[in-house]
Structures are given as structure tokens and as C-alpha cells.
Amino acid sequence: MQPKPLNVLCLVSIGAHPTSGRARRAEQDARAVELGLRLAGEQVQVLHAGNAEEEALRAYLGMGLSELSVLQQPDGADALPVLFDYLKDSGAQLVLTGSQAETGEGSGMLPYLLAEQLGWPLVVGLAEVEKVENGVAQVLQALPRGQRRRLQVRLPFLASVDNAAPVARQSAFGPARRGTLWTDEVHVLDDDLLSNASFQPARPRPKRLKVIKAKTGAERMKAATAKAAGGGGQVLKDVSAQEGAEAIFKLLLEEGVIR
Amino acid sequence: MSDIIRRDPRAERIARNRLHPLHATVQRSETSWMGPNGIIRKNPHAVGFIGPNGTKRIDRSGAQQGGTAKRSTQAAAVQLPLHTVAAPSFYIVVVPDLVGGRLTTHDRDLLGLAHKLAGHQGAVLAVVFGEHKESSFDTAGVDRLLHLDGALYSGYAPEQQVQALTAIERQFRPRHWLLPDSRTGGGELGRRLAAQLGERPATRVWQVTDEHCIGRAGAGQQDLQRPLARVILAASECAEPVSESRHEALAVSLDTEVARCLPRIEDLGAVAVDPAATPMAEAEFILSGGNGVRDWDLFHRTAVALGATEGASRVAVDDGHMARNRQVGATGTWVTARVYLAVGISGAIQHLQGIGACDKVVAVNLDAGCDMIKRADLSVIGDSAAILAALIERMAAHRAGGNRDAA
Structure with a gap:
């Protein structure tokens, strides 16, 4: 018997190209959709809160979706309450999001706030869903430096994906045209962020200067000509290979790089 | 005490004046003395003093007194204000x-x-x-x-x-x-x-x-x-x-005990990932080989045993022992590993630049005077092949049954 597929819902947003700033599908959200497609196939639901007229939304449909729901909102509206209302009784078992939006504030708070309001657990940096059994999912979480951690979490849960998730498939033009966008009119709540904050074009960050706090000329000379020196390292001379290996092994174990 | 050499003009004046009552006290003794047979013995090595740039100086003007006492120049540890x-x-x-x-x-x-x-x-x-x-x-x-x-x-x-x-x-x-x-x-x-x-x-x-x-x-x-x-x-x-x-x-400390919350996410521990698949720039633990490695087969086996990502110095790459994308250093990859184990790498400046961000550096080398040893936190002087073989054995013992023979 074919197991019942997981009820997966992906939250998507409209991204901006890093160089040109042109609207596109958001990189991490597309990865979330890719993960959803691998988990649930065609049954994956995709949801966007924002402007349904935006052409870039069709890029998600081009990944092989037949439809996409949009909660119609103007720019600058708060997406959180409408998403909460929708998810509350959507019956979704797994909600996937990107880590942060590419436009607007991009604080990455949305999955956390949704999880807090829904009372669901949140898995940050989902890389892979290994198996789902009896309402418990075993997943892999992506850690920095290419490491993975295995977690067990009860359904339903929220998960954000980052760049460790599988790369999104290409968007095809034909399916993108053929797919349907379902629009829901929702109650609009304004976000109060812009009442006291302002956006500016990103300034290049000042490069940190190497400050040399030398009092005398000799110290300055020393600082300018010093080689990279750890100093004070322990040197083991005239020891047997076993003793040397033991010392190295002890350090590796202390640093926790040996598992 | 500062390192600045200070002259004592009064002592110099007394030393020049052989009729001064304190003349004998400022003279270096022990340069000549009466032997047991009544012969004046001289110690030529005690003559003179070590000049500021480290060479021996003999001053025959009679004013010789400065610089003989070796100044204690250990830098006092700077105590920052609290x-x-x-x-x-x-x-x-x-x-x-x-x-x-x-x-x-x-x-x-x-x-x-x-x-x-x-x-x-x-x-x-x-x-x-x-x-x-x-x-x-x-x-x-x-x-x-x-x-x-x-x-x-x-x-x-x-x-x-x-x-x-x-x-x-x-x-x-x-x-x-x-x-x-x-x-x-x-x-x-x-x-x-x-x-x-x-x-x-x-x-x-x-x-x-x-x-x-x-x-x-x-x-x-x-x-x-x-x-x-x-x-x-x-x-x-x-x-x-x-x-x-x-x-x-x-x-x-906290006044109240922190309430224990029921974990909804259970941690099942880290997953073994293929260390060769992690990009060098963000690998956590790198085993790097250089000119001093003779047995590359052993080197690869050690990397597998330790679960380390492999790296190499430029020489090892140029000689064809490792792929070009494994080169660490200014012309290769700048690595950020927490632990960097350098085997047979003497530490060219370009290589040391590449590992500047590493936290702990361990060096295995035959030459105790090389630059890598100066950079390393732990160095073992000895034959790399023997040490790598011993390391594989130690790892095998660790995997087999914990730390039962931990020294």
C-alpha cells in the first residue's frame, strides 16, 4: 500500500536578484518548494501573501505546480496574521519557509512568530526529511561547516530551509503560464515598522582598521614586522611515535573534532 | 623597569679617577689576582663588557663599568585597569x-x-x-x-x-x-x-x-x-x-530554578558526513600534508581514520600527490578550520597566511626550527610516517573500546 503522502505547505515570497534587484522567485523559498515537491509531489500546496499581479510568482508555478494560492495584500502589510488564520485550519502537517525574505525587512522572524502563535515546533535549517512514521518525523538539520544533525519532531511542525537544502529545479515557461493563481481577499493589517524606521541603499561597511596600540617606536616596529606567531606552543621532542600520537589524539579529543 | 640603558656619570667619574676612595668598588674585580706562587694571574675573559648590540667591548680608558651587569629584561605582564x-x-x-x-x-x-x-x-x-x-x-x-x-x-x-x-x-x-x-x-x-x-x-x-x-x-x-x-x-x-x-x-545565579520544558524536538546526535564532500574553506578539521609526507597512501588512510578533510601544501600539489583544489594557502584556499593538523609542512609564509584563521594548529615535522612549529599550538618532532601509523592505531583503539588505554 502506498503510504499517505504528507500534507506539505510551502510559504513563498517574491525575491530580488542580488545584482539587478529585479523581481524573481526567492532563492530559499524555491528550495522550500523543491523540498515540498520531493516530499509530497503534486499535492504540495504553495501559499503567498502579497500582490497576486506579480509576474515573478509564476516562476514557482513553472516548477511543476498546478496552482498557487495568494492572500491578496498590498505592499507593506503585515503578512503574519493572515498566514496564521490560513494555517490554523489548513490541515497542513509540515509548513516549509525560507530563512529570510529577500525584500523588505528580511529579519527572518516569520517562521519563529508563526511557530510561536501556532504552538508548533520549529526546525531551523531543514536539509532533508528522512522518514515520517506514526506522526513523528525524523529530519536532518543543516549545521555550519557542512555538518548535519538528526532530529526527531512530532507533526505538525514548521521548518525553515537555508542554502543547505536541495537546489531548486528550473522553472519552465509553459507550466508557469498554464498554472492558476487563486486569489483570496483578506483583511489588511498595516505593519508598523515603517512608522519609525527607514530604508536606505546599503552602504558598504567600513573595513576594520588594524589598530596598533604601541607606546614606543620599538614596539611599533615589532608590531609591523612580527611574523604570525602563536608563541608558547608545546613542542614534543625526542618522544616515541606512540607518545606523540597520544598527545595529538588528546588534543583532537579535547577540541571535539573526533567522533 | 624600562629597557632604556641609563648611564651613571658619577660612577663613570669615580672609575676614571684612580685616586678616588671609591675607585676600587666600581672596578670589576677578578680580572687579575695574586696566584698561590706569588704570580699575578689575569683572567682575559673577564676583561671588557658586552655592548648594547651583543658584541664584546674592551674599554681601556679606565671608565669601564657600564653594561657589565646583565639587566633583567623580562617584560612585566601588563595589568590592565580593572x-x-x-x-x-x-x-x-x-x-x-x-x-x-x-x-x-x-x-x-x-x-x-x-x-x-x-x-x-x-x-x-x-x-x-x-x-x-x-x-x-x-x-x-x-x-x-x-x-x-x-x-x-x-x-x-x-x-x-x-x-x-x-x-x-x-x-x-x-x-x-x-x-x-x-x-x-x-x-x-x-x-x-x-x-x-x-x-x-x-x-x-x-x-x-x-x-x-x-x-x-x-x-x-x-x-x-x-x-x-x-x-x-x-x-x-x-x-x-x-x-x-x-x-x-x-x-x-538565578534565584529560581528554570522550569523544565518538555522538548518537542529531540536531538538524535550528529550525523557522520563525508569529510571529503565538505568544502575546504569551511571544513572544521583538516589534515594537511606537505613535502615531508613520503607515504601518501598512509596519509589518506589517516584522514579516513580521523574523519578529517584533506588539505595539502603547494609543494605536495605541484608534485602531483594531491589535487589542485586541495591546496591551502595564499594561492589556494584560505581555510577556517578549528583544528589544523599539518604533517611535514615547514610553513612557508603563504601557507601560514592561508591558515591564519585556524584556531588550533598541530604540527608534525622533523625540523624543530621551522616556522610551522612557531605557529603551532602543539608540535611533535619526529618521523611523520611513524606518527601517522601510531595515530591510526590509537584511533582504532578509541573506536574499539573507548579510552581503555588512555595514557
């Missing part, structure tokens, strides 16, 4: 990442920012979860240290940590929460905390002025300037680290 906050009027709480149990540069920047916000009235409270190996909390700028240890906080337990942080919120009422906006834990914990507290955090903050903070927004094309938030997730290099003062690092 910054004390007896009764803090408010708290700034910092939750450092402590990757590998030590403060990262990001954490230090954050503590610097906390001090900027705390001024003289407030205290910087650092919250540390689980075991740590850090010994320099005082010079990093921690006024109060809250160490939460125990089985509850071991492993991946973000929900329990947030529970503890809300207990801190109730007890200390901090003016600001500062967390590193990093992937190593701070970014996640800070957002969980902000969601729990109902605060809107300022994220990816890179500049804090008196009233405002500026953080990157969106995909990094825009900055968001806003009034100073209560929860600040700061990017690295957000402020200068503390460097000119020492701090108390007084241990404080």
Missing part, C-alpha cells in the same frame, strides 16, 4: 555562541558593543550554556557571568535555553539583549527569544549609534535604520572588542 560595577543600575545581557567552548571574534565584538551600551552604570551579563573552555572572560569584557550547566542544556536544546533566558528576563530586566546573528546558534536562539518575549528584534545590525541602529535588510541591497531595539542580533564586526580594561566576571 573596570568594576559595584551596583549596576541596569544590565545588558549577551549570549555568546562559544563555538568549541571558546569566545569567537564575533562574540568579542558583541561584548565590545555591550560595553558601549552599558557605559559606566550598567553591567554586561554573559550567559553561558553548558561546558566551556574559555578562560579570558575578564579581558573580553564580562562583568557578570551566568553559567547554566547540566544535562538539560547539553546538545541541541533551544527551547530549554529560551526558557532559561525568559527566567533571566524576569529576574534581571535587562535593558538590551545582544546575540550574534550567526548560523552557529546565536541567530536562531535570538529569534526564538524575540518571538517568546514579543519583541521586534533588530537583525543583522552592523552599526549602533546612540539612538539608532543600522542593519542590513532584505538580500543585502538595503539598510534599515531604526530606533535602538531591545533585542539586537548583531553581525560580526559590529563594534570594536574590549581591549583596554579587565572586568570582574563575577558569577551570578
